[in-house]
Amino acid sequence: xxxxxxxxxxxxxxxxxxxxxxxxxxxxxxxxxxxxxxxxxxxxxxxxxxxxxxxxxxxxxxxxxxxxxxxxxxxxxxxxxxxxxxxxxxxxxxxxxxxxxxxxxxxxxxxxxxxxxxxxxxxxxxxxxxxxxxxxxxxxxxxxxxxxxxxxxxxxxxxxxxxxxxxxxxxxxxxxxxxxxxxxxxxxxxxxxxxxxxxxxxxxxxxxxxxxxxxxxxxxxxxxxxxxxxxxxxxxxxxxxxxxxxxxxxxxxxxxxxxxxxxxxxxxxxxxxxxxxxxxxxxxxxxxxxxxxxxxxxxxxxxxxxxxxxxxxxxxxxxxxxxxxxxxxxxxxxxxxxxxxxxxxxxxxxxxxxxxxxxxxxxxxxxxxxxxxxxxx
Ligand SMILES: Cc1ncc(COP(=O)(O)O)c(C=O)c1O
Numbered sequence: 001x002x003x004x005x006x007x008x009x010x011x012x013x014x015x016x017x018x019x020x021x022x023x024x025x026x027x028x029x030x031x032x033x034x035x036x037x038x039x040x041x042x043x044x045x046x047x048x049x050x051x052x053x054x055x056x057x058x059x060x061x062x063x064x065x066x067x068x069x070x071x072x073x074x075x076x077x078x079x080x081x082x083x084x085x086x087x088x089x090x091x092x093x094x095x096x097x098x099x100x101x102x103x104x105x106x107x108x109x110x111x112x113x114x115x116x117x118x119x120x121x122x123x124x125x126x127x128x129x130x131x132x133x134x135x136x137x138x139x140x141x142x143x144x145x146x147x148x149x150x151x152x153x154x155x156x157x158x159x160x161x162x163x164x165x166x167x168x169x170x171x172x173x174x175x176x177x178x179x180x181x182x183x184x185x186x187x188x189x190x191x192x193x194x195x196x197x198x199x200x201x202x203x204x205x206x207x208x209x210x211x212x213x214x215x216x217x218x219x220x221x222x223x224x225x226x227x228x229x230x231x232x233x234x235x236x237x238x239x240x241x242x243x244x245x246x247x248x249x250x251x252x253x254x255x256x257x258x259x260x261x262x263x264x265x266x267x268x269x270x271x272x273x274x275x276x277x278x279x280x281x282x283x284x285x286x287x288x289x290x291x292x293x294x295x296x297x298x299x300x301x302x303x304x305x306x307x308x309x310x311x312x313x314x315x316x317x318x319x320x321x322x323x324x325x326x327x328x329x330x331x332x333x334x335x336x337x338x339x340x341x342x343x344x345x346x347x348x349x350x351x352x353x354x355x356x357x358x359x360x361x362x363x364x365x366x367x368x369x370x371x372x373x374x375x376x377x
Contacts, residue, residue, distance in 0.1 A: 012030070087252050309321045
């Protein structure tokens with residue numbers, strides 16, 4: 001059997017990894033500025049993380065959500081402490097799309113409405129409602145397009161108001177820093193007004209923190225730069241440092257009912273052990289502070305390079321925009337300089353999503369390589 005061919009692949013086969021480096025089968029060492037798509041938060045091969053997962057599987061790795069799992073309760077408490085989000089309950093699942101799917105569904109259960117407002121260039125995943133709320137017609141199948149979604153631009157509050165006044169909107173979903181879409185961020189004033197409007201019309205505001213959450217922005221959640229308390233917050237990626245785990249933080253005003261949500265794998269013992277150890281290591285190693293400091297260092301260096309048209313994002317969720325398409329440049333960085341970077345739907349933008357353990361000296365390695373390549377442009 002062959003693989004269903006949906007991924008254009010680079011000719012590299014990682015076989016081991018340590019902190020911010022990935023090694024291929026020939027022992028070539030690559031600097032990881034991609035973090036396996038913003039997933040690696042506490043670094044590859046973190047010893048505490050490995051021990052937590054191994055210890056857990058030696059006890060029990062999995063059992064059904066129909067039976068008590070105190071690790072989920074422990075995670076809920078520690079997540080509230082780490083994020084300062086106290087008025088929420090936790091529902092665990094296994095991926096970002098699943099988190100958003102559940103969030104959109106919860107909103108609809110709550111207010112009995114069904115239209116979603118999403119934003120230009122948004123990416124929320126590939127399942128039914130999540131993909132419909134994703135601004136990319138190429139990945140929306142006819143069955144998904146039955147969902148009612150309206151896409152609006154960021155920062156035009158009047159357009160949101162016109163839609164909410166129609167009284168059929170269930171949720172507004174947004175990324176505080178867009179990931180796949182290319183690192184655009186909504187203005188503070190827009191988000192503060194959006195929050196007020198959602199309250200006024202009893203529309204659920206969903207913060208998709210799947211990529212920007214778990215410390216990557218320098219705050220625990222990217223939306224914490226604003227003065228808002230979203231009704232629902234979705235998590236995944238950095239939450240498990242590679243272990244597939246997702247979560248939904250649900251404001252206590254949304255009341256649970258038995259059977260309302262459910263999953264076989266979500267919140268299993270291993271997922272909880274992974275997530276608990278990620279939280280522990282973020283705190284122990286001051287990784288949110290590191291994301292801020294090293295992110296600022298990166299931004300300052302990038303701003304000194306004329307050929308970079310625009311530096312986007314914050315913390316360790318960054319983008320470099322050029323006035324040419326970057327596919328070839330990214331290939332050169334991988335094959336000639338052994339540096340992984342990310343792409344986005346903006347073909348002129350390189351995405352930088354390293355493990356949050358990265359240091360300034362690693363950023364210097366990147367800029368040295370980038371300058372060599374930019375001389376050729
Ligand atoms: C902001 C955002 N939401 C949702 C998703 C979907 O997550 P997953 O691939 O785990 O389903 C992604 C994935 O890139 C994302 O960046």
